[in-house]
Amino acid sequence: MWFVLALLSAVFAALTSILAKIGIENVNSHLATAVRTAVVLLLAWGMVFLTHAQSDIHAISPKSWLFLILSGLATGASWLCYYKALQIGQASKVVPVDKLSVVITLVLAFVFLHEQVTVKSAIGCILIGAGTLLMVL
Template sequence: MTQQNKAKISYVFALFLYGTMAVLLKYINLPIEFVALIRGIVGSLFLLILTLLTRGKLDISSIKKNFKYLLLSGMSLGINWVCLFRAFRVSTVSISILVDYMAPIFMIIISPLLFKEHLNKKKLICVFIAFIGLIMVSGVVGSDIRMINVEGLLLAAGAGLGFMGVIIFNKLMGDVSVYDKAVVQISIAALTVVPFAIKAVLETSIVWDFKSVFLSFIMGLVSTGMAYYFYFYGISGLSVQTVAVVGYVEPVITVLSSVIFLKESMSMAAMAGAVLIIGAAVSSELISGHGEDKKELNGSAI
């Protein structure tokens, strides 16, 4: 198996792990800032232990060389967590995800300028089809316009900007291993969440219960620690266009997990949208030539 195919599999697996968060969040009764903080702490500790067990130590030299981008990407990640989770609370999940996932489209537009990537017109069409599918999956079409909350839109847009920051700063990094990258970025993301968690303590009365804490721990271990290891491995070896198209599979996984585990209904339009997204993702990879595969791997820091 080629390195590039490994990167694709890792990225898709990370998206699958992310898709479990919606189900877990349904049963957690803690302020969203605390959920984000717990997942950051648990995720970073898991990755640190994994690094020490497999490699013995962190590569301090490579971390220092890339610290600027590690810091910026970690902060972007923390902002994405807080903004998106808070958007879920003040607006609908469907609208929040829809706004957040406009980020990959903007990434494709600016990728030729930032990363000198060739703008593949066929992949651009695939992204457009995937976004249409996302609109259908979200259920926004036909929903009551009065349900749209301005604060929720702004928070979701902030999450989208954080999403873009994570991709941009990871692509700009030099030679740093996925272990070091994951540990540092998740740790910085957790620190970024701390001020928001303190604000939540001052403004709300927090009731701790075992189920919420346990599920937050699982989210940190699986949906953060494990997921971001595979995520950073994947995006480091893929083009922005591939990351954008395949990334639209995540909301499909989220919806399907809600249908399976939460017994939520799924409309025919949503099913058709899911087919469009998966079809666009598969088509995007089928039209990738071998020469493009090599370009995607160029600059990979795995």
């Protein structure tokens, strides 16, 4: 099931890029990011109330609060940079560079989460990096 959800995430991310590129034409990139964020916020809280998960908010530990807030700040910074890059660059070049996050995530997971680096994941990182370079040069 995780693979299907991850694949759907990739499809929606691809749609996000194309729809955003069309939508930010003649719109300040920060304003566009704020509009997008408001829609995401409404959707996320809608799912919380739809699934009756709102009562679980009291069970979130201080450590989880801290890291969720930091994650939110990183997401916001990513979106602000992404929308500005998408506004001034070609989607076919911006998106592959953005997807270097896969490589960076694997490195950070190795360093901070002590996840194993396998031969397959190392080769995958190299191929993603090389593929990105081929697409943007």
